[in-house]
Amino acid sequence: LSLLEAARQLAQDIAEKIQERNRCQRSGESSAKINVAIRSSLQNLREKIDQLKELLLRTVSTHQITQLEGDRRQNLVDDLLTRHKQLEASYKNEGPEPDTTRSSLMTGGVKRGVTNPWLLEESEETRGLGFGDLRQQQRRIIEEQDAGLDALSSIISRQKQMGQEIGNELDEQNEIIDDLTNLVENTDGRLRNQTRHVKMMDKKSTSCG
Numbered sequence: 001l002s003l004l005e006a007a008r009q010l011a012q013d014i015a016e017k018i019q020e021r022n023r024c025q026r027s028g029e030s031s032a033k034i035n036v037a038i039r040s041s042l043q044n045l046r047e048k049i050d051q052l053k054e055l056l057l058r059t060v061s062t063h064q065i066t067q068l069e070g071d072r073r074q075n076l077v078d079d080l081l082t083r084h085k086q087l088e089a090s091y092k093n094e095g096p097e098p099d100t101t102r103s104s105l106m107t108g109g110v111k112r113g114v115t116n117p118w119l120l121e122e123s124e125e126t127r128g129l130g131f132g133d134l135r136q137q138q139r140r141i142i143e144e145q146d147a148g149l150d151a152l153s154s155i156i157s158r159q160k161q162m163g164q165e166i167g168n169e170l171d172e173q174n175e176i177i178d179d180l181t182n183l184v185e186n187t188d189g190r191l192r193n194q195t196r197h198v199k200m201m202d203k204k205s206t207s208c209g
Contacts, residue, residue, distance in 0.1 A: 015087060
């Protein structure tokens with residue numbers, strides 16, 4: 001992920017250098033040094049992208065991340081590769097300049113108030129995906145949610161069963177306590193009767209004496 005962030009920053013730097021090169025060309029200034037720097041940066045960016053591909057393949061094959069996370073990171077690498085191709089085209093003057101300000105100005109020239117769709121920020125998870133890929137991703141998300149709900153249902157079922165077992169155990173303990181209470185009451189009653197009997201015998205023995 002740190003390598004991906006470095007590659008993104010490099011792509012941004014290349015875009016700024018291409019804009020600077022184009023400004024120099026329009027003003028008649030020399031742009032030879034900038035062109036050399038752009039070519040070197042584009043080569044460096046390509047090497048970083050190849051390194052990202054290799055690292056991602058190794059990470060997925062060794063199961064260090066989930067398949068869903070692997071797909072998400074693959075989309076990020078694909079986006080970076082597309083960005084590299086766009087920068088190469090802009091460097092060779094085969095495409096538009098990577099300048100969002102010019103694009104925003106052009107939107108107002110034709111239809112005022114209409115948002116340029118190329119300027120809309122798309123989420124990293126869906127960027128570069130086709131319709132079939134989006135449906136597959138949505139289906140995978142639903143399956144993961146279903147699996148999570150099944151796991152939650154299993155946990156709730158186990159907790160319910162544990163609650164029932166605890167309730168049954170409490171019922172048995174209450175029955176034992178009731179039996180002990182009855183036994184104590186019966187024993188206490190017999191003790192009181194024996195005590196009265198002893199007192200009566202004591203009085204009779206005293207009167208006889």
